[in-house]
Amino acid sequence: MNLPKAAATNIVNVKDAAKNLVNVQVEIAPSILAANFASLGEEIRAVERGGAGLIHVDVMDGHFVPNITIGVPVVAALRKATALPLDVHLMIEEPERYVEAFAQAGADMISVHPEATYHLDRVLGMIRDAGASPGAVLNPATPVELVSDVMEKLDFVLVMSVNPGFGGQKFIPGALVKIRRLREERARYNRPFRIEVDGGVGPENVADLVRAGAEILVAGTSVFHAPDPAEAVRRLKQLAADAVAQKV
Numbered sequence: 745m746n747l748p749k750a751a752a753t754n755i756v757n758v759k760d761a762a763k764n765l766v767n768v769q770v771e772i773a774p775s776i777l778a779a780n781f782a783s784l785g786e787e788i789r790a791v792e793r794g795g796a797g798l799i800h801v802d803v804m805d806g807h808f809v810p811n812i813t814i815g816v817p818v819v820a821a822l823r824k825a826t827a828l829p830l831d832v833h834l835m836i837e838e839p840e841r842y843v844e845a846f847a848q849a850g851a852d853m854i855s856v857h858p859e860a861t862y863h864l865d866r867v868l869g870m871i872r873d874a875g876a877s878p879g880a881v882l883n884p885a886t887p888v889e890l891v892s893d894v895m896e897k898l899d900f901v902l903v904m905s906v907n908p909g910f911g912g913q914k915f916i917p918g919a920l921v922k923i924r925r926l927r928e929e930r931a932r933y934n935r936p937f938r939i940e941v942d943g944g945v946g947p948e949n950v951a952d953l954v955r956a957g958a959e960i961l962v963a964g965t966s967v968f969h970a971p972d973p974a975e976a977v978r979r980l981k982q983l984a985a986d987a988v989a990q991k992v
């Protein structure tokens with residue numbers, strides 16, 4: 745089509761605006777922390793059937809958080825069990841010591857807490873160099889400013905809506921404010937990072953989270969402790985899609 749330059753630009757702008765409104769697609773990331781570890785393969789297949797977009801893997805070291813969970817070998821085993829992207833959330837001190845091993849084991853996304861390292865910028869670069877998508881995690885008391893200067897290095901920002909360390913905790917509503925802030929910063933600085941939220945996510949808060957700007961919803965207890973995890977994922981996805989539609 746031969747359009748004058750100005751008209752062609754307008755069409756692109758309208759398309760971009762529509763894309764922002766529809767906000768592409770919200771993905772559900774079941775957290776295996778709440779799954780039955782003795783039958784992890786079956787648990788994963790159930791959430792795949794329900795339409796999970798990625799698998800969230802919580803790695804805890806007993807230092808940065810008061811709990812110990814799983815490590816590199818489990819990520820390697822998960823890699824063989826699913827084609828879904830593996831979203832590895834490192835709640836460990838000195839994550840720079842392990843990011844390459846997690847990437848090699850098959851992690852697609854790796855997020856670190858700024859308080860857990862002296863050199864956040866360097867770790868994010870290491871994650872990228874290792875072939876994974878870098879993310880930073882904001883605890884409930886951690887301000888957005890802590891990642892402001894590394895925004896260009898981030899593929900995603902994970903907002904904690906509980907204090908990290910355990911599944912099954914109560915959602916902290918202040919996370920909604922932080923998600924809105926991040927969305928504003930992203931627009932202001934034109935940075936394309938995605939916004940993820942983690943902790944106490946369930947059918948009761950999905951609509952609020954999506955309206956605030958969350959695009960990846962981590963859900964552990966509300967998925968794996970439900971009678972039918974596949975159906976639980978389907979329901980969260982539907983609620984998210986409804987909230988996206990209402991935004992337009």
Ligand code: DX5
Pocket residue numbers: 775777778800802833906907908909910911912913942943944945962963964965966
């Ligand atoms: C908490 C973890 C979360 C946790 C979420 O430290 O980062 O990913 O598994 O679990 P629920 O959804 O049960 O709050």
Ligand code: ZN
Pocket residue numbers: 775800801802833942962
């Ligand atoms: Zn997590």
